[in-house]
Structures are given as C-alpha cells and as structure tokens.
Amino acid sequence: MKTILLICSGLLLLSIANLPIGYYTFLRIIVTIGAVTIIVKEYQGELNFWLIVFGLIAILFNPIIPVYFNNKSVWVPIDIIVAILFGIKSLTLKRK
Structure with missing residues (x-):
C-alpha cells in the first residue's frame, strides 16, 4: 500500500x-x-x-469524466498539494 x-x-x-x-492521461x-484504494482501505462505516x-482527489483526477483546467499553472499547485497528501498518508499508515 505504501508503495502505491x-x-x-x-x-x-x-x-x-x-x-x-x-x-497526464496515465497520471489521471x-x-x-x-x-x-485509500478510500476502500479507510472506509469503516463512517466518514x-x-x-x-x-474522494475529492478521485473526482478531480478521474479519467472517465475529466476535469480540465486549460492552464498548466492551475494544475501545478494542485499536483504538488496532492503529492504531499499522498506522501503524508503513506507516512501515517500503520504496519500490520
């Protein structure tokens, strides 16, 4: 999970x-x-x-109904913030 x-x-x-x-299509x-994957692993009957x-990240990056911001300068901060969130989540995972 941490690897993903x-x-x-x-x-x-x-x-x-x-x-x-x-x-960028591959990235989506x-x-x-x-x-x-995180949503499935985290769900325990409550939000x-x-x-x-x-959930918001999955909606924003979904490849089926893509969200387009026609300017790369809008996507760069989003990509950085989402990368940080994935990094933080990987650090907070507990080993089983």
Missing part, C-alpha cells in the same frame, strides 16, 4: 515538467486508482478526513 502511495506522489511531482499529453488513471480528501 509513494508512486502516486512521485508521478504527481514529475508532472510539473512539460510532458506529452499521454503522460494511476492517481484515481491510488485514491480509490473521516482521508475519505473526504481522497
């Missing part, structure tokens, strides 16, 4: 560079999978902070 979160975080930070459009898929945050 760190991969998502790294890919989000990499997206700050100017990359081909195919990378991976980040959505990571966010949904909590992580469910809400990663």
Whole structure:
C-alpha cells in the first residue's frame, strides 16, 4: 500500500515538467486508482478526513469524466498539494 502511495506522489511531482499529453492521461488513471484504494482501505462505516480528501482527489483526477483546467499553472499547485497528501498518508499508515 505504501508503495502505491509513494508512486502516486512521485508521478504527481514529475508532472510539473512539460510532458506529452499521454503522460497526464496515465497520471489521471494511476492517481484515481491510488485514491480509490485509500478510500476502500479507510472506509469503516463512517466518514473521516482521508475519505473526504481522497474522494475529492478521485473526482478531480478521474479519467472517465475529466476535469480540465486549460492552464498548466492551475494544475501545478494542485499536483504538488496532492503529492504531499499522498506522501503524508503513506507516512501515517500503520504496519500490520
């Protein structure tokens, strides 16, 4: 689980560079999978902070009905914030 979160975080930070459009489609898929994975693991019958945050991330990055901001300068802070959230969540996971 921690590996998935760190991969998502790294890919989000990499997206700050100017990359081909195919990378951003790939990023949407991976980040959505990571966010949904957190939602499934975190859900225990009640809402909590992580469910809400990663639910919003899944909606924002979903590849089926994409949200477009036509300016990269809007996406860069979003990508950084989401990468930090994935990083924080990976640090807060408890080992079983």
